[in-house]
Amino acid sequence: MQIRxxxxxxxxxxxxxxxxxxxxxxxxxxxxLVALLDQRKLQNVAAKLPGGTDRFAAxxxxxxxxxxxxxxxYTVPVLVQEQIYSRKYREAYxxxxxxxxxxxxLFVEDLxxxxxxxxxxxxxxxxxxxxxxxxxxxxxxxxxxQGLSEKDYRARFLAADESYATALTALLEELKKLE
Numbered sequence: 001m002q003i004r005x006x007x008x009x010x011x012x013x014x015x016x017x018x019x020x021x022x023x024x025x026x027x028x029x030x031x032x033l034v035a036l037l038d039q040r041k042l043q044n045v046a047a048k049l050p051g052g053t054d055r056f057a058a059x060x061x062x063x064x065x066x067x068x069x070x071x072x073x074y075t076v077p078v079l080v081q082e083q084i085y086s087r088k089y090r091e092a093y094x095x096x097x098x099x100x101x102x103x104x105x106l107f108v109e110d111l112x113x114x115x116x117x118x119x120x121x122x123x124x125x126x127x128x129x130x131x132x133x134x135x136x137x138x139x140x141x142x143x144x145x146q147g148l149s150e151k152d153y154r155a156r157f158l159a160a161d162e163s164y165a166t167a168l169t170a171l172l173e174e175l176k177k178l179e
Contacts, residue, residue, distance in 0.1 A: 022154060026161050027115030029168035030067060034113045036175045037061045046084050046092035047174035049166065055104075056080050057167035058093035067110040071167040073101040084174070102133050106163045115168075116161045118154075129160040 037045065046058035049071060057071040074080045074096060083092040097107070107130040112121060119141040120126040126140040137160065138146060143153030 022118040022157055022161075024115045024117060024161055025165040026110075026168055027117075029165055029172065030110060030113060030115035033059070033168055033172055033175070034061065034067070036172065038063065040175065040178060042089070042175075044089035044093050045171050045175050046080070046089045046096070047170040048081065048084065049170050053077050056084075056092065056096055057170050058089060058096050059167075059171060060090070060093050061113065065111075065113065067108070067113045069108040069110065069164065069167055070096045070106070071163065072096050072105040073103065074099070075101060087178075105133055106131055106160065106167070107133070108160065108164050110164075116157065116164055118157050129156070129164075131156070131160060 033045075037043065043061045043063070044059065046056060049055040049057055052073075054073045054075070054077040055071065056074055056077075057069065059070075060068040062068070070093065080092050080095055083089070083095065108116070109128040110116065111125040111127055114121075116127050116129070116139060118139055120139075126138060129137045129139065131137070135156075137148075137153070137156045139157060143150050146153070148156070
């Protein structure tokens with residue numbers, strides 16, 4: 001076990017210098033969402049996103065572990081709207097994850113369920129973002145290892161964090177309707 005810990009420390013020091021001073025707008029929203037999901041004993045929630053009739057967001061919460069979030073356009077919005085209205089949030093999550101439009105789609109693996117972070121946490125966990133499905137960004141602080149410049153890495157983080165925060169805000173509003 002000590003060898004693994006030493007290897008993690010060495011690996012973190014070998015990463016390119018990155019100050020990680022990027023503020024996450026999704027952090028307080030993710031924490032609030034997790035608290036409400038725990039309080040209501042829910043693992044899923046889905047909501048319509050502002051700015052159109054065919055954009056939705058949904059999450060699957062794995063308690064004490066992670067949030068899996070998706071936001072996407074859906075070609076037959078009335079189906080997802082009905083799932084949300086009927087509180088069939090898991091079905092809405094699956095529909096968006098499997099059949100949502102690729103254009104503009106965001107999928108987030110928020111390890112720790114604490115919002116997006118630009119660097120790994122103290123346990124070495126890092127978030128993963130898929131934009132347009134095919135463009136994956138590991139938020140591990142190693143932009144060079146992903147063939148990115150530091151500027152591009154920062155831009156991807158900020159864009160994903162903004163989109164994730166928008167989705168979390170809509171999901172929080174949906175959960176608060178259940179009070």
